[in-house]
Amino acid sequence: MISEIRVTKDPESFQNDIERFFNQFSQWKRPSVFFEKAWKPYCDIYESDKYLHVIVEISGVAEDEVEAILDGRHLVIRGNRPNVHPKETRYTHQVEINFGKFERILELPYEVDPEETSATYRNGFLYVTLRKAEPEVIRGIHII
Numbered sequence: 001m002i003s004e005i006r007v008t009k010d011p012e013s014f015q016n017d018i019e020r021f022f023n024q025f026s027q028w029k030r031p032s033v034f035f036e037k038a039w040k041p042y043c044d045i046y047e048s049d050k051y052l053h054v055i056v057e058i059s060g061v062a063e064d065e066v067e068a069i070l071d072g073r074h075l076v077i078r079g080n081r082p083n084v085h086p087k088e089t090r091y092t093h094q095v096e097i098n099f100g101k102f103e104r105i106l107e108l109p110y111e112v113d114p115e116e117t118s119a120t121y122r123n124g125f126l127y128v129t130l131r132k133a134e135p136e137v138i139r140g141i142h143i144i
Contacts (some may be wrong), residue, residue, distance in 0.1 A: 039098035046089045059124030068119050073111060078103040
């Protein structure tokens with residue numbers, strides 16, 4: 001437990017240090033080793049009788065920067081959203097928009113037919129439609 005806090009500098013010097021810290025704060029860069037793949041876009045998965053519908057929110061990402069890969073029951077969505085903050089920024093007051101590389105690996109609840117898939121990108125959303133695979137028919141073998 002801290003029972004005493006000592007300020008070794010005079011209050012005016014301390015205030016100048018705090019102001020300098022906040023003035024320089026907006027110039028710091030995120031260390032890429034920690035944030036390179038730090039964000040994951042929001043996803044919804046819906047099911048109808050014959051299809052799975054996946055919707056991914058990726059506004060600000062160019063269509064040619066998005067990749068969707070179907071690997072068995074896994075759908076991998078990856079891409080890159082550029083940093084949109086103005087270069088002439090002097091101070092930053094609020095930062096909530098993620099940027100940089102992203103990746104989502106979604107485990108699908110069913111096997112899907114890779115030949116019956118489609119993807120469209122409009123208004124900042126990626127829409128992926130996957131047809132559920134037909135269940136395998138198990139046939140008995142007549143033994144003579």
